[in-house]
Amino acid sequence: GESVGLHLPTLSVQEGDNSIINCAYSNSASDYFIWYKQESGKGPQFIIDIRSNMDKRQGQRVTVLLNKTVKHLSLQIAATQPGDSAVYFCAENMNNQGGKLIFGQGTELSVKP
Amino acid sequence: EPEVTQTPSHQVTQMGQEVILRCVPISNHLYFYWYRQILGQKVEFLVSFYNNEISEKSEIFDDQFSVERPDGSNFTLKIRSTKLEDSAMYFCATLGQPGSPYGYTFGSGTRLTVV
Numbered sequence: 001g002e003s004v005g006l007h008l009p010t011l012s013v014q015e016g017d018n019s020i021i022n023c024a025y026s027n028s029a030s031d032y033f034i035w036y037k038q039e040s041g042k043g044p045q046f047i048i049d050i051r052s053n054m055d056k057r058q059g060q061r062v063t064v065l066l067n068k069t070v071k072h073l074s075l076q077i078a079a080t081q082p083g084d085s086a087v088y089f090c091a092e093n094m095n096n097q098g099g100k101l102i103f104g105q106g107t108e109l110s111v112k113p
Numbered sequence: 114e115p116e117v118t119q120t121p122s123h124q125v126t127q128m129g130q131e132v133i134l135r136c137v138p139i140s141n142h143l144y145f146y147w148y149r150q151i152l153g154q155k156v157e158f159l160v161s162f163y164n165n166e167i168s169e170k171s172e173i174f175d176d177q178f179s180v181e182r183p184d185g186s187n188f189t190l191k192i193r194s195t196k197l198e199d200s201a202m203y204f205c206a207t208l209g210q211p212g213s214p215y216g217y218t219f220g221s222g223t224r225l226t227v228v
Binding site: 034041042043046049089091099100102103104105 | 117143146157158169
């Protein structure tokens with residue numbers, strides 16, 4: 001049958017503002033989560049990861065929050081820059097033993113200078 | 114930083130033809146994957162490969178698809194008889210030890226266009 005492209009959620013922010021991108025994951029048994037950034041025509045690029053025994057992890061300008069109760073993951077980007085403009089995907093993995101990643105739908109972040 | 118290299122970057126093929134997509138994994142990585150992304154959609158898992166055999170495959174990965182690591186370095190995805198709906202970006206990903214920093218590393222992808 002004919003496939004229809006999905007319309008990605010879009011977040012538009014002003015340069016210098018903080019961005020929050022949300023993701024609902026699907027499997028309560030997932031115990032490892034990764035945020036990826038994907039620029040046009042490129043592969044997913046690792047940003048930050050978190051294991052299920054944590055609820056917060058910080059990197060350089062990025063923070064990931066995990067709420068296992070409601071199966072929710074968020075990515076916070078501080079002082080957003082034009083170079084942050086991209087599609088952001090969350091991905092989940094069970095048991096982190098080399099198993100597959102299950103990707104979320106993605107959010108397109110647009111940063112206005 | 115080590116990279117996963119994929120060739121070609123873009124492949125155009127006639128419907129019904131066979132294509133082989135190639136990936137050079139990071140040298141000490143043990144787990145290999147193929148994912149695909151139809152334009153504007155999310156990344157979908159196709160197959161995982163460990164210890165020279167398929168460890169898991171999705172329902173997308175039917176009999177038209179196969180993977181191999183023929184020379185111990187390159188990791189290939191073959192589509193035996195391409196269909197229009199196979200048009201997508203195909204990403205190779207590799208993983209060293211589970212739980213290692215940076216997790217799964219993705220290549221830049223091969224854009225497959227079936228006409």
